[in-house]
Amino acid sequence: MIRAQLPALLVVVPLLAAPVIVLARRAALAWALALAASWSSFAIAIALFLQVRAAGVVSYAMGSWPPPWGIEYRIDALGAFVLVLVAGMGAVVAPYMRRSAAAEVPGERLYLFYAMYMLCLAGLLGIVATGDAFNLFVFLEIASLSTYVLIALGRDRRSLLAAFQYLIMGTIGATFYVIGVGLLYLMTGTLNIADMAARLPAVTETRPLVAAAAFVTVGISLKLALFPLHFWLPNAYTYAPSAVTAFLAATATKVSVYVLLRYFFTIFGASPAFAEVPFQEALLALSAIAIVTASLVAVYQPDMKRMLAYSSVAQIGYITLGIAMANRAGLTGAIVHLFNHGITKGALFLLLGGVAMRAGRASFDCLAGLGRAMPLTSFGIVIGGLSLIGIPGTAGFVSKWYLVLGAIERGEWWLAVLVVGSSLIAVAYVWRFVEAAYLQPPGPASPRPGEAPLALLVPAWLLVGACVWFGLSTSFNVGGAATAGQLLLGAR
C-alpha cells in the first residue's frame, strides 16, 4: 500500500515537516524533526531507485487524477538517480547542522532555519519527482525562496546582499522559465512533460517553440549558474552558513542541470524546432569558457570558500560540456559528474565548515599550518581536492574519463585537451591549500590545534569516503548515469 505512495511521500514528508518545526520552535526538537524527515526522504529515495531499476518508470497520479489532466509524478532512471543524490545530501547535512548551525545562526532563529531547510529539500525533491512542467515551476520557487532565506541567515552581514543578489537573478530565471512554459502550453495545450514531448513533433509552427526553448534555457541556465549567468553564485556560497553552502553546492545546481537535461532531451529532443537554433553549440562554447575562466579566477581567491565557489562554476561547466557533447560517453560523463561533483563539493564545504567553526572563517591566512592544527580536516580536504582534479582512485577521475572519451568519440581533440588541461588549473588551486596547510608555519589567524567536533567530522568524512568509494567501485554512479544517459538519448 505504502509502496505505491512513495513518490508523493518523498515530497510531502519534508514539506509537512516545515510547519511542524515552526510549531515546535525549540531548536533541539526542530533539529530532531528535520533529521527524521531528511532521513525518511533518503530512505524513500533509495526505495524509489530500486523500484525504478526493477520496473522502469514509476508514475503516480496526484489525487488520483489521471495524467495528463491531473499532476503526474513521474520518476525514471535519471530522476531516481538525481533523487538519491539530493535526498542523500539532505540526510548527510542534517546531522551536521546541529553544531554548525548553532555556531553560525542566531539561536532564536534556529527553528526557522530548519523549517527553511525542509522547504528547500522538499522543493528540490519535488522538481525532480514531478512530471508536470508547471508543478516544476512551483517547486522551483519553493526551493528558491527558501534558499534566499537560508543564505540570508549567514552570520556575515554581506550574506543579506548575497541573498538579495540571488533573489533578483533567481526571480529573473524563474520568470523566464515560466514564460517558456507558457509558450509551450500555448502550442501543445498540455503541461504534462511526457504528453508535451509526444505532441511537440506534430507542431508545425516552430517560431514560438524556438522562443520557448530560448526562454527555458536561459532561465534554467541562470539557476544552474552557467557562465556568464553565474554572478550570484560566488557570493551566495561564500556568505551562506557552512551547512547551507554544502547542501546547495551539492544539490541546487545539480537539480537545475536535471531540468536542463529534461528539456533538452525529453521535451525538445524530438522536435525539429530545437535544431533550428544551435543550442548545443552555444552550450559547448559557454561550457568551455566557464571551465577555463572560472578555474583561473578560482586560483586567485583569497578565501577558500570563495575559491571553491568559483571552482563550482567551472565544474558545472564540465557537466554542461558533457550535455553539449550529446553522445553516449559525454552524457554519461555529465550525469556521473553531476553526482561525483555533488559529493566532492559537499565533502569540501562540510570540512571547511569545521575550519570556519575553529578559525572563524576560511580565508587562506587562517589555513596556514592547518595540517598540524586540524589533521583530519586537512587530509579530508586534500582527498576532496584530488577528486576535484580527477586523480585516479577518486570519483572525479571517473567523470573525467567519460568526458575525455566523449570528446574523442566526437573526434574533437581540442575538447579532450580542454578537459584534461583544465584539470591542471584545478591542481593549481588545490595546491594552494596543500602548501598553506602543510608547508607554512601557523600564522596569527590560524586556529589553535584541535579538531572540529565529531558531529561535523563524521558527516564530512562520510562524503570523503564516498569520493574514494565511487572512484573505485563505480557500479552505482556510472551504472546509474549510463542508464539515464541511454534513456535520454533514446528519447530524442
Add this chain to the structure above:
Amino acid sequence: MTPQVAIVLALAIPVAGAIGIAACHRAPNLRESVTLAAAAGMFGVVLTLVGPVLEGSRPALFVLEALPGIGIAFRVEPLGMLFALVASALWIVNSIYSIGYMRGNKEQHQTRFYVCFALALACTLGIAFAGNLLTLFLFYEGLTLVTYPLVTHHGDDEARRGGRVYLGVLLTTSIVFLLTAIVATWAVAGTIDFAPGGILGDAGLSNAAIGGLLALYMFGIGKAALMPFHRWLPAAMVAPTPVSALLHAVAVVKAGVFAVVKVIVYVFGPELLAGVRAADWLPVVAGFTILAASVVALRSDNLKRRLAYSTVSQLSYVVLAASLLVPLSIAAAALHIAAHAVGKITLFFAAGAIYTASHKTEVSQLDGIGRRMPWTMAAFAVGALSLIGVPPAAGFLSKWMMFQGAALAHHYVAIAVLAASTLLNAAYFLPIVYAAFFRAPPAGEPAHGEAPVAAVVALMITAAATLALPFFVQVPLALARALAGIGPN
C-alpha cells in the same frame, strides 16, 4: 603461498608497514624495525613469484571492476617481476641507509618520511604488477602524490619550489598526455589490458595516428624524464638523499622507463612499431636526451645535480634500447633497469654519506676526501665505473647488449650516441674519483671520518652488488630474455 596471495601481500605488506610505522612514532627504534621488517617481508614475498614467472606462468589477480569493462587487475610478467625484484631488494638496503642518514643529520618529521616511503614502495609494486593501463595509471599517479611530501620534506622555500616543479611536470604530463593516450587506446582498441604482441595491431590506425599516440605515451610518462619533460628530476634533489637514492634513482624513475618499455612491448607491440616510419622519432629524442643530459651533468658542480642529470641520461638509454625494437635491445633495456639501479643508488648513497660526514655538496670541494672516507669513495668509484660500462661491473653487460642490439637493428646513429655518451660518462665521473684519491685535501679543514656506520654498510652492500651482479646474472637475464621473447640459450 599461491601467486595470487603473494601479489596481495606484496602490496599489503608496505601498506601495513606504513600503518605500523605511524603507530610506532614515539619509539624510533621500533619504528625503524617495522620499516626493515616490512622491507624484508616484501622482498621475501616477491622472491616467491620469481620461480613461477620463470617457468612461464603469469600469475594474475582481478580485484574489482572500476569502470565498466575495465578492472583494477594485476598480472605478473617478466619485466614487472624484474622491476619488483630490484625495487624491493633495494628498499631493504635503503632502509638501513636511511636510518644512518636521517639520524646522522637529525632530520625532522622522520615518521612521516618512513610512512611515505613505505607507501611509495606499495605504489611501485602496484605499477610493476599492473595488468592494464588503468591500474598502472592509478599507481603511477599515487606514486607522484606520496613522494611529494618526501620531496618537500624540509618544508622551506626551496623545498616548496622543488615540489612545485616536481608535481607540475609529473602531473601535467600524466594528466594531459598519458590519460588522453589511455582513453584514446580504450576508444580505438576496446581494451587496455597489457597483452604480449600489443593490443593496437588490429585497431586499424593510420601511421600518423600511431606516431601521435606513441608521442602521447612517451611524453606522458614524465617519470621517464625524456627531454623536454625532465626538469622535475633535478628539482626533486631538494629531498633528503635516501629519497633521491631509492626513489629518484630507482623506484620513481624506473617506474617511468618500466612503463615506457611496457607500453612499447605490450600496448603497441614491437612488430607494429617496426613497420611504421612515424615511430622513428623516438630513438632520436632519446639519443638527444642522453647526450644533452650528459653535457649538463658535466657542467654541474653540485654533486646531487650531476647525479640527477646522469640519471636523466641513463633513463634514455632504456628508452633508446627499447625503441630499437629488436629482441636483444629490448632485453638490454630491461637489464639496464636493474644494472643502473644498483650503480646509481651506490652513487647517491655516497653523496649522502659525504654530506652527512662533511656537509659538502659540491664536486669542487671533494679534493682528497677519499683519504678520509675511503670506503665511501671506493664504493663511489665502483658505481661510477659501472655507469661508464667498465667490465666486470653491472653496467657493462647491459651496455654491451645495447651495442649488439643497435648493430642488429643497423641503427648506427644509436651506436654513435652510445659511444659518445660513454666518453661523457667517463668525463663527468672520473675527475671526481681522481680528485678524491689523488689530490691533497685543502689545508686547515676540520677533520672528519666516515658517515654513520649504517650508511657505510648500506653503500658497501650496493657496491658489492654492482660488482657481483654479472656473476649472478642468470635470473635478471632470464627475465629480460623472457620479456623479449628470446628463449634460454
